[in-house]
Amino acid sequence: MNTVLLGGTGFIGIALGRALISRGHSVVIPSRNPEKTKFRLPEEISGSVSLIQWDGKDGAVLASILEGTHCNVLINLLGHNIAAGRWTQKQKKLIVESRVKAGQAVMDAFRRMQHLPQVLVQASAIGYYGTENPPTDPLLATEQAPPGKGFLADTSVRWEASTVDAEEMGIRRVVIRTGMVMGQKGGALSKFVTPFRLFAGGPLGSGKQEISWIHIDDEVRAILHLIDNSALHGAFNLTAPEPVTMNEFCNRLGTALNRPSWLPAPAWLLELLLGEMASELITGGRRVHPDRLLDSGFDFLFPTLGQAFADLFLPHE
Secondary structure (H helix, E strand, O other), X not given: OEEEEEOOOOHHHHHHHHHHHHOOOEEEEEEOOHHHHHHHOOHHHHOOOEEEEOOOOOHHHHHHHHHHOOOOEEEEOOOOOOOOOOOOHHHHHHHHHHHHHHHHHHHHHHHHOOOOOOEEEEEEEHHHHOXXXXXXXXXXXXXXXXXXXXXXXXXXXXXXXXXHHHHHHOOEEEXXXXXXXXXXXXXXXXXXXXXXXXXXXOOEOOOOOEEOEEEHHHHHHHHXXXXXXXXXXXXXXXXXXXXXXXXXXXXXXHHHHOOOOOOOEOHHHHHHHHOHHHHHHOOOEOOEOOHHHHHOOOOOOOOOHHHHHHHHHOOOO
């Protein structure tokens, strides 16, 4: 299987690239700076993937890459980190354009090609459903729920729409609405772990907001599951079936790290420091459930937070 992985140097991309290589896939990662990227990737990946120059916007060049590699599967994870800094107007524009322009480049490439990939995996996020602060909706958001309101919801809608025309071209498209991905070497979890290890951990905001999360191993396994099953298409929530409140998350994290969860950060302070970013990423939340993923026969290795933390923090024999 020949796979082109856009966004292969990010937290999810590296883990996914490793899994694809272990399955015998030929993996190509387009990059603005292949030489620099090679040294950023783990050794077991950098020596096994092909790095090709691409600016992230030029559809003609991407078409040449896809045709030249006989691409069967295109995975589009491109998008500027939403937590990279305070959401100024400049930062918000970068977040949106990095996603939408990548999708537009993919569609431009497809229109130029004679031999199209069979599968397109299009990244998205559970921000699609919006956030609530304080939470008032007791219902779990499934894939049937409409988009919510706010910057993340609007961005996710545009992100998904950027490649929707691929379906009319006969390409099987799956959209992965990913929650908070938890792993040891990146992602949001590391931002919680550091203060806990320093005995300064505690819930952020009211503590009542919901966290819909997924272990990095299940994230990768779910993507591979969606690629492998030719009957699956459309949107899938990539979250564990057990969303938790911020209070519960921090209490369990403290237990796993043998640290107290005693120092809350009030919502007003977070919003003063981070503005709109705090209200959408930290002090608000949404209960999301992976209905379609479970219905498709996917089995989670880590369906509960306790199981995930045990894998990530307890010593393995």
